[in-house]
Amino acid sequence: MTPRPIEIIGGGLAGLALGCALRREGVEVTLHEAGDYPRHRVCGEFIAGLRPATIARLGLGPMLAGAIEHRRVAWFLRNAPPHSHTLPAPAIALSRFALDARLAATFTALGGDLRLRSRVAAVEPRAGRVFATGRRRQTASPWLGLKLHAHGLSLAQDLEMHLGENCYVGLARIEDGGVNVCGLFRRGLAAGTGATLLLNCLRAAGLAALADRIARARIDPASVCAVAGVAFDRRPPPTTRLCLGDTLAMIPPFTGNGMAMAFQSAELALAPLLAYARGTAPWAEALRAAQRAQRNKFRMRLVSADALHPFLLGRRRQRWLAALGRARLLPFRPLFAALH
Ligand SMILES: Cc1cc2nc3c(=O)[nH]c(=O)nc-3n(C[C@H](O)[C@H](O)[C@H](O)COP(=O)(O)OP(=O)(O)OC[C@H]3O[C@@H](n4cnc5c(N)ncnc54)[C@H](O)[C@@H]3O)c2cc1C
Structure with missing residues (x-):
């Protein structure tokens, strides 16, 4: 065991992946998770931009077993005929119900101390403490x-x-x-609860044909979930905190890159945290090294995603985007590279 323990707050993808990687290196890790496993999460469950090096460094291979590989995407603007293209690099999809539970089981099997239903309130930053509590909620977010x-x-x-x-x-x-089936909707678009709310939102947004298709399918009632206050806060977290995943920054979901970013942020923090845990670097140095690596990796990606996001939401900009797509003038490859 290394001389200094690590404490992780939040057992989503970022916290659990980091916990597993640290355990493999013999670090003592305690992880507090407010909820339990398995459970459904609001997430498109489509992972784009997760590179083999990250999978290997974090030992994610067995956890991703059975994931479906995706290559072709069809874009629909309201009920118009779709425009299809091939992804520049294949992506994968796997339910969070399976993925989070597998990560949690692996962390425990590796000897990690997983404290379930342990919501840690108002904790101050301190040496060895990592914050991976997910997106920062803003009640006023639309x-x-x-x-x-x-x-x-x-x-x-x-x-x-x-x-x-x-x-x-x-x-x-x-x-x-x-x-x-997962979407980002403006709050107040429609009323209802459970699957009915999603179907009503689709109809109110001009996507009635899609709502009818989904209504004819067999919906798993246990899988239906909702989250309000989704915000894309670009204020950096306090420099005194080592943050991972959405706590660091949430990328707009259309990129399918939030899960990959959660894993990458854990990967980037790993070497500095190991140096701290082994007693070869003070906490302040480990903190600065992890934050610098994360900033360098994610800054331009977030700027690109934020610039594109409004084009997916407003009617006029959507039409413009669709026209460029039909004319084959959308530079998919460079855009994909910038967003992943
Ligand atoms: C509508 C929508 C669609 C999305 N679609 C996709 C997609 O298709 N592809 C993709 O890659 N990404 C997608 N994302 C983003 C993706 O879900 C996140 O980027 C990812 O879950 C981030 O992982 P994380 O570990 O940072 O946070 P989370 O997975 O949110 O985990 C945080 C954990 O911390 C726990 N926690 C919180 N506070 C405390 C506390 N005080 N004490 C203890 N535990 C606490 C929570 O219970 C939770 O388990 C989507 C997001 C949204 C909103």
Whole structure:
């Protein structure tokens, strides 16, 4: 065991992946998670930009077993015929129900101390403490995330992206023949609860044909979840805190890169944290090294994603984007590279 322990607050992808990697190096790790596993999360469950080096460094291979590979995307602007293209690099999809539970089981099997239903309130930063508590909520944010799993739903391509009035929705095949339906909607678009809220939002956003397709499929009621207050806060976290994943910065979901960023932020923090845990670097040095690496890796990616995001949401900009796509003038490859 190394001389200095690490404490992680938040057992989502970032916290658990870091915890597993540290345990493999013999570091004593305690991880506090407010919830339990397995459980459904609001997430498109489509992972783009996760590189083999990150999978290897964090030992994620077995956890991603059974993930579905995606290559073709069909874009739909309201009910117009789709525009399809091939992703410059294949992406994968796997439910968070499976992925988070596998990571948690691995962390425990590696000897990590996992404290479930342990919501840590108002903790101050201190040496060896890592914050991976997920997105920073803003109650005033106009954005609402909704997700469900459906069976018996055939897709035009591996992945469908639908642009509606003040919303976008992705459909991705996941393991066991299911389809993830997940969207970002402007709050107050429609009323309802559970799957009905998602279907009502789609209809209110001009996506009635999609709502009818989903309504005809077999919806798993246990998979339906919602999250309000989704915000893309670009203020850097306090320099005294080592933050990972969405706590560091949340990239707009259309990129399908939030999960990869959660893993990459853990990967970038790993070497500095190992130096601290082994007693070869003071905490302040480890903190600065991790923050510098994260800034260098993510700054331009976030700027690019924020610049593109409004084009997926407003009617006029969506039309402009669709026209460029039809004319084959959208530079998919450079855009994909900038966003991942
Ligand atoms: C609508 C929507 C669609 C998305 N679609 C995609 C997609 O298709 N592809 C993609 O890559 N990304 C997508 N994302 C983003 C992705 O879900 C996140 O980027 C990812 O979950 C970040 O992982 P994380 O570990 O940082 O946070 P999380 O997975 O949110 O985990 C944080 C954990 O911390 C715990 N926690 C919080 N506070 C405390 C506390 N005080 N004490 C203890 N525990 C605490 C929580 O219970 C949670 O388990 C989407 C997001 C939204 C909103």
